[in-house]
Amino acid sequence: MTAYPAWTPAARPGIVPLRPLSFGVILGRSFSALRQNPRVLLGFALAVQSVATFLGSLAIVAILIAAYLRLDTLRPGTQAFDEVMAGSIAIGFGGSVLVSLVMSAVSVIVQGVVVAEVTRAVVAEKLTLRALWTQVKPVIWRLVGYTLLLTLVVLVALGIVVAGAVVLVLSDPVSGIVVALGVGLAAIPLALWLTVKLLLVPPAIILERATITGAIARSWTLTRGRFWSTLGVVVIISVAFGTIGQLVSLPFSLATTAVSTVLAPTGDPETGFLVALVVGGVLTQVVTVLVQSVALIVQSTATSLIYVDCRMRREGLDQDLLAYVERRDAGATDLDDPYTRHIGRAVAPRAAAPGPYAAYPPPPGAYPSPPAGAYPPPAGYTPPPGAYPPPARPEPEEGSHPWVKP
Template identity: 40%
Template sequence: MPLYPFGFGTALGRSFSVLRGNPKVLLGFAVGVQAAASFVGLLILGGVSFLMFSRLATVEEFSDEFDALMAGSIAVTAVVGVVVTLALSALNVVVQGVVVAEVSRATVGERATLRELWAIVRPSFWRLVGYFALQLLAILVVALVVAVPVIIGAGTEQYFLAALIFPLLLAMIPLWAWIGTKLYLVPSAIVLEGIGPIAGIRRSWQLTRGRFWPTFGVMILISVIVSVASSIVTAPLQLFGSFLPVIVMPFGEGTPEPGDFGAALATMLVVTIVTMALQLLVSAIGTIVTGAGGALMYIDARMRREGLDLRLQSYVEQRELGASELPDPWPYDPAYAAYAAQPRYGAPGPAQPGYAQQPGYPQQPEQGYPQHPGYPQQPGYPQQPPQGYPQQPPQRYPPQQQAYPQQPGYPQQQYPGQPPYPAPPSAPAAEQPAQWQPPQWQPPAPPSGGA
C-alpha cells in the first residue's frame, strides 16, 4: 500500500486485490465461518421445525386445536429463523474485523497468519458484537416506524394510513445511504484503535466529514459489483433448477419411472448444493471486499486529517533499521493530528533581508508548490533570494599565428606495367615578408676642416 493519501480510485481497486495478497487466510476464514454458520443455522431451524410441526400429528386434522397448533408452529419457526439469521449474521462483522487487521498489516508491508490476525481482533470481539447489536436495534426501530401505520390502518379500516408505507420506504433509501456511509468506518476504528461501539461511531462520523462522496462511492460501487457478480454466477444454476421439474414431467401428468425420478432428484440435489456453495463463496468474497474498502477509506481519511502516513513511514523505517520493539502506529495520537492540521505546502515566504540582488542574472518568478486537493499543507519555507555570481569581463587573447613547417610529400609509388604518374606541379612558395633589421651603429664622421 502507498504510504500517502491515495484517494478514491486506489481504494476501490485495492479493495478487490486484497485477496491476492493473502488468499488462504482471508478466503479460507470467511468461507469457513460462513459455511459453519449456515450449517448450524440449518440444524437449529430444522430441529425447531420438526419439533413444532410434529405435534400436528397428535390432534385431529381440520379441528380448532389443529389450526391453533399450525399457527403457533409457523410463528415460532419464523421467529426462531429470524433470531438465528441475525445471530449468525454477527459473524460477518467478525470477518470484517479480520479483514481490517489484514489490511493494516499489509499497509506496512507485512504478511500475517490467521493466528496473528486473530490476536489483533480478539480484544475487540465483543465490541464488534455490540456494534452489530446497535445496528439490529436501529433496524427494529425503523421496522416499527414503518409497520405501525400499517397495523393501525388495518385495525381501524383507515387504509390511507397503510398507504403511508410507500413514501416512508422511499424516504428510507437516502437515509440508509447517508447513515451507512457515515458509519462505514466503524469496524476499522473499533479494531485498530481499540475503542467501543459508541466511540467508533463518533470516530467514523468525524473521519467521513469532508470525505462523504468518495466513501459513498466506494461503498455503493462495491455493493453493486458484488451483487451483479453474484447474480451472474448463480442465475444459470437457479434457472436450470426451475426447469428441471418440467424436464422430468413435461406434461405435468403421470408418474415418472423410479429410475427417472431418482436421477431427477439427484440432479436437483446436486444443483441446489452447487448453487448454495457458489452463493456462499460470492458472499464471502463480498464480505472481504466490503471490509477492505472500509479499512482503506479509514486509512486514507486518517492520513489526510491526522498525519497517519508520517507515523507509518516512521514505523517502516524503524523496522528496516532492525528495531525489536516498535510502538503500535494505529491508536489516535493528538500530537500528529495537531501537526497534520497545519498546512504542509504553502507559497514561499518573503525574502530575507541582507541579500542584495546580484547583477547579471534576471529575476526568476516565484514558483510555489502546486496545491493538491485533499493533502494537508505544511508551512511554507522562506524563499532565499537568488545569489548571482559577479559577471567576469570578457578575456581577449591575441591571435596566435604559428607557422607549421611544410611536411614532405609522400613518395610516389609505381606499379609494374603502368607508366609513372607525373608529379603534380608544386605550388609556388609563399613569399615571406622581409624581416625588419635594426639599424647598425656607426661612429660619427669626423668634422670637416682643420682643427
C-alpha cells in the same frame, strides 16, 4: 575521517502508497488485496462462512419442522389449528431471526480478521492467522455487541414502521399505502447516510481498542468531509457483487428447473426429481457462499482502506506509518503499533500541490536580482550598441565647478 550514514535498504512497498488515497486506488486495491494473503483471507473466510451457512440452514430447517409438525395432529379450520398455526409462525420467525443474528456475529469475526490483515499489509507485513486472531480476540465481544445492537435498532425501527403502516392501511387504505411508500423511499437515503457514518466502527474497535460508543463517535468524526467518496465505494462494491451473485446463481437455478422437469414432467415427487432438486440446491448454495465470502473480504478491505485514508487526511497517519516502516527496516525492534499513535490528532489542511504551469509573470520578489558586479563580463567581450545605455548624468549644481559661472 568523515563518517557517512549507514546504508539501509528501500522500504518494502505495501498494498497502497503511504499517502492520502484517491477514489480509484481505494476501489482498485479493495479487489486486488485478496492476492496479498489468500490463504488467510479467502481460506479463513470461506471456511467460516461455509460452516456458518451449513449449520444455520440446518438450524432453521429443524426449527421450522419442529414448529409446523404439530399441525399434522390437528384438523384445519378449527380454533386449535389456527392457534397452533399462529404460534408456529411466531416460532419460525423468531428462530430464523435468532439464527440470522448468530450468522451476522460470525461474519463480524471474519470482518475483524480481514481488517487486521489489511492494515498490516499497508505497512508490508504478512501475519499468520494465529497472530491476526491474537489481535482481534480481545475486542471480539465489542464487535459482536455492536452488531447485535445495530441489528436490534434496525429491527425495532422496522417493526414500528410496519406496525404504523398496517394501522394506516386498515383505517384508510389509500392514505396508508401512500404514507408507506413515502416512508420507504425516505428510508433509502437515511440508510445510506447511516451506513457511511457508521462504516468505520469495526476498524476503530479493532485497531484503536475503542468502546462501542467511542467507536461510533470516531467513525462519525473520521467520515466528515469524505461522505461522497465513501458512499461511492460502498455502492459500487455492493452493486457489483449483487450482480455477480445473480449472474452466477441463475444458471444453476435454470439447470435445476430443467433437470427437474425432465425427471418429473408430471410434478410427482419421484426419486430422481428429489435428487435433482437437492443437488441443484446444494450447488446453488455453494456458489452463493463463495460469492458472499469474496464480497465480505472485498467490503472489509475497502472499509480498512477508507479508515486509513481518513486518518491520513485528518490526523497525519501517513507520517506515523512512514516513520514506523523506516525504523522497522532499519532493524529496530521496540516499535509501537503506528495505528495507536496520535489518535484524534488534528493536523492542518494540506495545501494543494502546484499545477504543471506556474503563473507568469512571477510575483514581485520571487527572483531577486543579483548584486552589482556578481557576474562580470568575460575579458574581451564588447556589448552590442544600445545593449547597456549609459546612465543619466545629473545636472551640475550651480557653483559646484570652478569653470561654471554663477
